[in-house]
Structure formats: C-alpha cells, structure tokens
Amino acid sequence: MTPVRHFLVVALLLWLAAVGQGRLAQAMSIGIAQPDLPLVVLSCGAVLVGWIGGTWLGFWAGLLTAISFPSAYGSLFFSRIAAGTFAGVIGRSLTRNNLLVPLLVTLISTLIAEFLTALTAPSYAVHHLRHWGLQLGGKLIYNSLLALPVSLLLRVLRVGVVEEDTFGNRL
Amino acid sequence: MRLERDNRRGGSLLLALLLCGLLTALHARSGRTGHADLVSGLLRDRGLVPAQVAAAHLGEWWHGHIGSLLxxxxxxxxxxxxxxxxxxxxxxxxxxxxxxxxxxxxxxxxGFEQRSPRSLLAAEVIALKPSTLSDTLTLNRGSTSGVHPHSIVLAPNGALVGQVLDVAPGSCDVLLLTDALSSVGALVHNHTASGPFGLCQGDGQGRLRVIYLASDAHLHPGDAVTTSGLGGVFPKDVPLGAVNKITLDKARSLQTAILRPSADFNHLEEVFVLQDAAPVGG
The missing domain is CATH 1.20.5 (Single alpha-helices involved in coiled-coils or other helix-helix interfaces)
Known part of the structure; x- marks a missing residue:
C-alpha cells in the first residue's frame, strides 16, 4: 500500500469511529468512563502514518468530532490536530511493532487532547473539576485499553507496512 | 533533503491550523443564528447522519431479532x-x-377559545451523548422539517428532554436538560394552591435539581415538578420529574430538590419536537 492509501484507510476508520461514537459510546460507558473512539483510532493510526499524515488525520478527526458537538467546535478541532500531530511525530521515534506503543501513545494523546480542550473551553472543567477529573481518568484507561484491538485491526489492514526503502527517501 | 522535509511538515501543520481557524470562524459566525455552517452542515447531513441512521436501524434490527432471542x-x-x-x-x-x-x-x-395543541414532529435519535463534555443528542430532523434553534424536544412520555442547539438542513443537535448549562423555570406541585417556583438545572452528571425554592415551601418526596412557563421559552406544565430528595440551605433560607427525571435520558430512541415554538434570540 502507498502512504496515501494508508492515510485513506485510517480516515475511513475514523469516520466509522465517529459514527460509532454517537451510537455506541453511551452504551459502552462503564460508570462515568466513556471511550472516545475517534481519538483512539486517530492515535493508533497517526503513529503508523507519520507526522504529515498524523496532522491531517487529526484535522479530519477534529472536524468529525467538532460537528457532533458545536459548543466546543474550535477547541475539539484544535485539540485533535495537536493529538494527531503528536502521535505522528512520536511514532517515528518508537518501535511500532511493540504492543505497548499504541497503548502509551493513545494514553498521552488523550491526555493532550483533553487538556487542550479543557484549556480552550474551560467552562465545564472549571465548574465540575472533580467530575471532569474522574471522567478524564476513566477515558484515559478506556482509550488505552481500546488501543490494543484498534492497533491490531490496523495491522491486519496492513496500515503502516511499507516496502523496504534502501535509499531512505521515506518521509 | 532534511530541510525540505521539515518545511513540508511545518507547512502541513500550519495549513491544518489555518483551515481549523477558518472553519471555526465560519462556525462561530453561523452559530449566532443557531444554524450550522455550510461545511459542518454538509458533512453532518451527507457524511454522518445517513450512517448513523443506518446504524440505528441495524441496532433496532439486532435488538428485535437477536436480542429478543437472548x-x-x-x-x-x-x-x-x-x-x-x-x-x-x-x-x-x-x-x-x-x-x-x-x-x-x-x-x-x-365561551373560552379552543386551545389548539401544538403540532409534534417525531424524530429519531441517531446519536446520544457522543461527548462526555456535554449532554447532547443528534436527531434526524433539521431545518427542512421545520426544526429551528430553541425548538423544544419532548420524550415519548411527554417529559421535557431539552432544546435544539444547532440545526443543519437534515439534522439537529439537542442540548439535554441534564447538561450543566441547561436550566428551565420549574413549578413544584406540592398540593397547595400555588406551588413554589424554582429553577430546574442539570448538573452534567445525568441528574436534575430544582434550586431557589423558598425555605418555607412544604415539599415532599414524590411531588411532581413541571415547567413553570415563566420566561416564555418553554411551555407550561411539561413534566420534568418528581422530587426525590430535599436539602435545606439554612444560611440562604433556600431549599434544593433533587429530582427523579421523568425522561429516561440514557435510553432515548425517539423524541418529539414541538414545531411551532417561536425562535428566541434568532
């Protein structure tokens, strides 16, 4: 697969995750812990497609998330671009075959996205700090655990698998 | 080579952020009228809503055929x-x-005039609480069906669900009553000639409470609470819930009633939109 195809596969999965978020997230919630499916797919996918791909996947994930929640449109949009870029950048420095990598990247990406959202749209976090903290904790654990099946799915779809690049032209 | 690559990366990030800012500005501009901007509306109506409707139907089929077997x-x-x-x-x-x-x-x-009942528009819930940031749901009806910002949304049992926040041609987002930013004038029916008035608020955690109730008002668990109709946004006598617990703030001489909501906010599948409520602030 070419890098563009890798990108398109993850973008399609992001769209499915956004659809699933509306239908399944409430049903999947355990207590106050609710997963953020697009963010999980974004983190796992961006690790595999690199910096530029991660940025644009973040843009796509941000747009899909923001249109579902108009009150914090810009905050969600921006935070997902940042999370996607982070995951894309960090992916280059890590051994992608290790199963712990998607788990850790998702954990940190979620933390970055949620903190940036809270920073740019602080009304909820400030007024319900304890509840926001509990929700964040639950989401961090839930997203990290979901990163394992999502990264396995991406592996099955051969996302991030590239031909050997002898001359180091790969981005 | 390395410099060129770094430039491309930086350029991509900058372009993505610029587009993000542009779309956010467009959204904020459209948001003043309560309507979704062109990009969001199009993406939601053409990209997300059809898939969510299909997913909802699939869920119903699963529930009816497989779930019933189990x-x-x-x-x-x-x-x-x-x-x-x-x-x-x-x-x-x-x-x-x-x-x-x-x-x-x-x-x-x-010689009283006939009060014509408001027409109701049935709508399907295609996304429920997609974000923990706020309690919202998405309906498969939008401005082409006559839904407008601040339209009132009711549960199948007639209880208040919330009001429309954002409208696209084929879908709309509803802010639930349980959201921390929601509030509505409330009247407690405590078997007196005129029950105490208060303000019903969501707490963002799925609960409802009525605040600013006078400390001398006699409240009992089980008392019905409805909308007061004050303020003109919500119609009068729409059920909100029943009193579950009462707390007294002696310092401020006020009572707060924790409600058991009439609507089941976690399992909404279909709702009704009151069609002829006049838009407020739009």
Missing amino acids: AGPGLARRNADLQAQVLVLTAQNKELFSQKAENLRLRGLL
Missing part, C-alpha cells in the same frame, strides 16, 4: 406485564375521553 425467558413475563398495563391504560383513556368531551362542552358554555 432475552427469551424474560419476554413472557414482560408481555404479561404490558398486557396488564394496556388494560389499565385503556380504562384511563376512556375516562379521559369522557372528561375531554365534558371539558369541551364546558368551555363552549363559558
């Missing part, structure tokens, strides 16, 4: 309960019909 033993008992409930409701219905006829006759005698 629920086997409980179904017979539930069926018997529902049959008993139908009998009770049929009797109540007959009684209500006769009371309605009498009401119409008495109104005619007194």
Whole structure:
C-alpha cells in the first residue's frame, strides 16, 4: 500500500469511529468512563502514518468530532490536530511493532487532547473539576485499553507496512 | 533533503491550523443564528447522519431479532406485564375521553377559545451523548422539517428532554436538560394552591435539581415538578420529574430538590419536537 492509501484507510476508520461514537459510546460507558473512539483510532493510526499524515488525520478527526458537538467546535478541532500531530511525530521515534506503543501513545494523546480542550473551553472543567477529573481518568484507561484491538485491526489492514526503502527517501 | 522535509511538515501543520481557524470562524459566525455552517452542515447531513441512521436501524434490527432471542425467558413475563398495563391504560383513556368531551362542552358554555395543541414532529435519535463534555443528542430532523434553534424536544412520555442547539438542513443537535448549562423555570406541585417556583438545572452528571425554592415551601418526596412557563421559552406544565430528595440551605433560607427525571435520558430512541415554538434570540 502507498502512504496515501494508508492515510485513506485510517480516515475511513475514523469516520466509522465517529459514527460509532454517537451510537455506541453511551452504551459502552462503564460508570462515568466513556471511550472516545475517534481519538483512539486517530492515535493508533497517526503513529503508523507519520507526522504529515498524523496532522491531517487529526484535522479530519477534529472536524468529525467538532460537528457532533458545536459548543466546543474550535477547541475539539484544535485539540485533535495537536493529538494527531503528536502521535505522528512520536511514532517515528518508537518501535511500532511493540504492543505497548499504541497503548502509551493513545494514553498521552488523550491526555493532550483533553487538556487542550479543557484549556480552550474551560467552562465545564472549571465548574465540575472533580467530575471532569474522574471522567478524564476513566477515558484515559478506556482509550488505552481500546488501543490494543484498534492497533491490531490496523495491522491486519496492513496500515503502516511499507516496502523496504534502501535509499531512505521515506518521509 | 532534511530541510525540505521539515518545511513540508511545518507547512502541513500550519495549513491544518489555518483551515481549523477558518472553519471555526465560519462556525462561530453561523452559530449566532443557531444554524450550522455550510461545511459542518454538509458533512453532518451527507457524511454522518445517513450512517448513523443506518446504524440505528441495524441496532433496532439486532435488538428485535437477536436480542429478543437472548432475552427469551424474560419476554413472557414482560408481555404479561404490558398486557396488564394496556388494560389499565385503556380504562384511563376512556375516562379521559369522557372528561375531554365534558371539558369541551364546558368551555363552549363559558365561551373560552379552543386551545389548539401544538403540532409534534417525531424524530429519531441517531446519536446520544457522543461527548462526555456535554449532554447532547443528534436527531434526524433539521431545518427542512421545520426544526429551528430553541425548538423544544419532548420524550415519548411527554417529559421535557431539552432544546435544539444547532440545526443543519437534515439534522439537529439537542442540548439535554441534564447538561450543566441547561436550566428551565420549574413549578413544584406540592398540593397547595400555588406551588413554589424554582429553577430546574442539570448538573452534567445525568441528574436534575430544582434550586431557589423558598425555605418555607412544604415539599415532599414524590411531588411532581413541571415547567413553570415563566420566561416564555418553554411551555407550561411539561413534566420534568418528581422530587426525590430535599436539602435545606439554612444560611440562604433556600431549599434544593433533587429530582427523579421523568425522561429516561440514557435510553432515548425517539423524541418529539414541538414545531411551532417561536425562535428566541434568532
């Protein structure tokens, strides 16, 4: 697969995750812990497609998330671009075959996205700090655990698998 | 080579951020009228809503065909309960019909004008609480069906669900009553001539409470709470819930009632939109 195809596969999965978020997230919630499916797919996918791909996947994930929640449109949009870029950048420095990598990247990406959202749209976090903290904790654990099946799915779809690049032209 | 690559990366990030800012500005500009901007509206109506509707139908099919097989033993008992409930409701219905006829006759005698009931638009919930940041849901009806910002949304049992926040041509987002930013004037029916007024607020955690109730108001667990109709946004006498717990703030001489909501906010599948509520602030 070419890098563009890798990108398109993850973008399609992001769209499915956004659809699933509306239908399944409430049903999947355990207590106050609710997963953020697009963010999980974004983190796992961006690790595999690199910096530029991660940025644009973040843009796509941000747009899909923001249109579902108009009150914090810009905050969600921006935070997902940042999370996607982070995951894309960090992916280059890590051994992608290790199963712990998607788990850790998702954990940190979620933390970055949620903190940036809270920073740019602080009304909820400030007024319900304890509840926001509990929700964040639950989401961090839930997203990290979901990163394992999502990264396995991406592996099955051969996302991030590239031909050997002898001359180091790969981005 | 390395410099060129870094430039491309930086350029991509900058372009993405610029586009993000541009779309956010467009959204904020459209948001003043309560309508979704062109990009969001198009993406939501053409990209997300059809898939969410399909997913909702798939879920219904699954629930009806596969889920019912798994629920086997409980179904017979539930069926018997529902049959008993139908009998009770049929009797109540007959009684209500006769009371309605009498009401119409008495109104005619007194020369009152007929109050035409507001028309209801049935809508399907295609996304429920997609974000923990806020309690919202998405409906498969939008401005082409007559939904506008601040339209009132009711549960199938007539209880208040919330009001429309953002409208695209084929879908809309509803801010639930349980959201921390929601509030509505409330009236507690405590079996006195005029029950105490308060403000019903969501707490963002799925609960409702009525604040600013006078400390000398006699409240009892189980008292019904409805909208007060004050403020003109929400119609009067729409059920909100029943008093579950009462707390007294002695310092401020005020009571707060924690409610058991009438609407089941976690399992909404279909709702009704009140169509002829005048837009406020739009």
